[in-house]
Amino acid sequence: MLHGRMLRYLDVVARVGSIRKAATVLNVASSAINRQIIALEEELGEPLFERMPRRLRLTATGEVLIEHVRATLKAHTHTLERIEAMRGLHRGTITLATSFGLAAGPMAQIVSEYLSLHNRVQIRLTSAATDMISNMVISGEATLGLGFAIPPRPGLKTLFTMDVPLGAIVATDHPLAGATAIKLRDILSYPLVLAPHGMSMRHAVDLALSRFDLITPPVLETNSVELIRRFVSRSQAVALLNPLDVGEDVANGVLAYVPIADENLHPQSLRLVARTKDHLDPITSNFSQHLTGILHDLVDDARRKPNEEGAT
Numbered sequence: 001m002l003h004g005r006m007l008r009y010l011d012v013v014a015r016v017g018s019i020r021k022a023a024t025v026l027n028v029a030s031s032a033i034n035r036q037i038i039a040l041e042e043e044l045g046e047p048l049f050e051r052m053p054r055r056l057r058l059t060a061t062g063e064v065l066i067e068h069v070r071a072t073l074k075a076h077t078h079t080l081e082r083i084e085a086m087r088g089l090h091r092g093t094i095t096l097a098t099s100f101g102l103a104a105g106p107m108a109q110i111v112s113e114y115l116s117l118h119n120r121v122q123i124r125l126t127s128a129a130t131d132m133i134s135n136m137v138i139s140g141e142a143t144l145g146l147g148f149a150i151p152p153r154p155g156l157k158t159l160f161t162m163d164v165p166l167g168a169i170v171a172t173d174h175p176l177a178g179a180t181a182i183k184l185r186d187i188l189s190y191p192l193v194l195a196p197h198g199m200s201m202r203h204a205v206d207l208a209l210s211r212f213d214l215i216t217p218p219v220l221e222t223n224s225v226e227l228i229r230r231f232v233s234r235s236q237a238v239a240l241l242n243p244l245d246v247g248e249d250v251a252n253g254v255l256a257y258v259p260i261a262d263e264n265l266h267p268q269s270l271r272l273v274a275r276t277k278d279h280l281d282p283i284t285s286n287f288s289q290h291l292t293g294i295l296h297d298l299v300d301d302a303r304r305k306p307n308e309e310g311a312t
Contacts, residue, residue, distance in 0.1 A: 004076075005036075006036055006040065007069050007072060007073055008026065008073070009022065009026065009033050009036055009037070010037070010040075010048070010065070010066060010069050011066070011069055011070060011073060012025050012026055013033065013037070013049070013056060014056075014058055014062070014066050017055035017056050017057065018055055018056060019033050019034050019037070019056065037049070044061065044065075046059070046061040047059050047061070047062070048061060048062035048065060049062055091120045091121065091283070092120075092121055092122075092281060092282075092283035092284070093121070093122045093123075093124060093283075094121065094122070094123045094124070094143065094144070094283060094284050094287050095123075095124045095126075095141070095142045095143045095144070096123065096124070096125045096126070096142060096143070096144045096145070096146060097125075097126045097127075097128050097132070097133045097136040097137060097141070097142035097144070097145045097146070097147075098125065098126075098127055098128075098133065098145070098146040098147060099127065099128070099129075099130065099133065099146070099147040099148060100127045100128075100129075100223070100224070100225065101148075101225040101241075101244075101245045102127075102146060102147070102244060102245075103125065103127035104127075104225050104226045104245075105225065105244050105245045105246070105247060105248070106244050106247055106248070106294065106295065106298055107125060108248075109247075109248065109294070110290070110291055110294050110295075111123055111125065113290070113294070114287060114290050114291075118283070118286075121283060121287075123287075126141075126142065130147050130148070130149060130150055130200070133145040133146070133147045133150060133273075134150055134151070134153055134156060134273070137156060137273055137274060137275055138153065138155045138156065138275060140275065143274060143275075143278065143280070143284055144159075144272060144273070144274055144284065144287075144288065145271075145272070145273045145274070146270070146271070146272050146273075146291070147270070147271065148164070148200050148201070148242075148268040148269065148270055148271075149200035149268065149269055150271045150273055154276075155275060155276050155277075156273045156274070156275065156276060157273065157274055157275070157276045158271055158272070158273055159272045159273065159274055159288055159292075160271070160272040160288070160292045160295075161269060161270065161271045161272075162269075162270045162292075162295065162296065162299065163267040163268070163269055163270075164242045164243070164244060164267055164268045164269075164270050164299055165242065165243070165259065165260075165265075165267045165268075165299075166201065166204060166205070166240050166241065166242055166260065166265055166267065166268065167240070167241070167242070167243060167257050167258055167259045167260050168182060168186075168187055168238050168239070168240065168257075168258040168260055169228070169229070169232055169238065169239040169240070169241045169245075169246050169255055169256070169257060169258075170232060170236075170237075170238055170239075170255065170256050170258065171232060171233050171234070171235065171236070171255065171256070172253055172254070172255065172256050174190075174236060174238075174256065176190075176238065176256075176258055177256035177258065178256075179258050180259075181258065181259045181260070181261045182258055182259075182260055182261070183260070183261060183262055184208055184209070184260055184262040184264070184265055185212065187238045187240075187260075188212065188215070188216070190236060190237060190238045191216075191218075191219040191220075191235065191236065191237040191238070192216065192217075192218040192219065192237065192238055192239075192240075193218055193219065193220045193221075193222075193228050193231060193232060193237045193238070193239040194218040194220075194221055194239070194240065195221070195222070195223060195228075196221050196222065196223050199223060200268060201240070201241070201242075201268060204265065204266050204267075204268065205240050205265070207264070207266070208262060208264045208265040208266070211264060219237060220237070225241065225245050228241065228245075229245070229246060229249055229254075229255060232255060233249070233254050233255055240260075240265075242267075242268055243257050243298065243299055243301075244270075244295065244298055244299065247298045247301070270295070272288065272291065272292060
């Protein structure tokens with residue numbers, strides 16, 4: 001009875017109150033609209049419009065029908081919007097700038113799981129220093145920026161933030177590996193591996209260690225998380241990293257992550273940022289949710305596993 005074109009005709013005629021004006025709006029002949037309305041009235045057996053000298057006015061039957069017409073048109077528009085959004089979730093490009101540690105750590109899992117569900121999406125990931133992450137987002141070179149201790153800056157908005165604890169990273173045969181949790185002083189009798197001065201991680205560690213009188217210099221100082229992981233797995237040294245840096249190695253039994261119960265060792269603040277003036281497209285917004293969900297799970301797993309193992 002009612003087809004898409006007829007729905008539109010009825011809606012416009014009811015709004016403007018004239019077949020001639022509706023024809024102008026719709027860019028169709030007045031006679032075509034008039035024929036459609038007459039045919040529908042004959043089918044219903046009721047007039048839809050009261051023909052007045054200067055305008056058309058809906059009858060009671062017309063009021064009932066136009067309510068249905070507009071609800072149908074609205075639902076149709078909403079359905080098209082949903083289909084368009086779904087199309088956006090299956091095709092597009094995501095640009096992300098992140099830290100060297102995160103790029104070498106959890107990003108392989110995060111990206112591979114996402115692309116397995118969205119095989120027409122392309123991800124462009126660049127690893128960079130913290131200040132460069134901010135610059136890349138503000139300049140538009142990257143849509144998303146993910147890193148630790150990204151400072152607030154004009155033009156940046158925070159999409160997600162989470163405190164990530166630092167812990168002791170040791171080989172699985174290390175004396176500390178089986179501990180549920182340790183104190184910071186417990187690591188001082190072992191060779192230390194630290195990030196270099198100037199990195200946010202090193203600043204947090206130096207603050208916490210400043211309480212102790214005698215601190216042995218680190219045997220290895222490097223900004224390469226990959227080197228730290230490999231070195232620690234082959235030695236009795238202890239490194240201070242966050243669980244996101246070593247999650248895969250811990251899961252594979254290469255390294256152990258041991259929480260440090262010390263209120264003076266402050267967690268690292270992880271932030272996901274975007275440009276303030278940007279409205280994220282559906283694919284980037286969807287990826288952001290996927291990204292933050294996995295990050296939460298990885299940190300929660302690292303916190304739970306030592307307690308679970310200690311209870312068995």
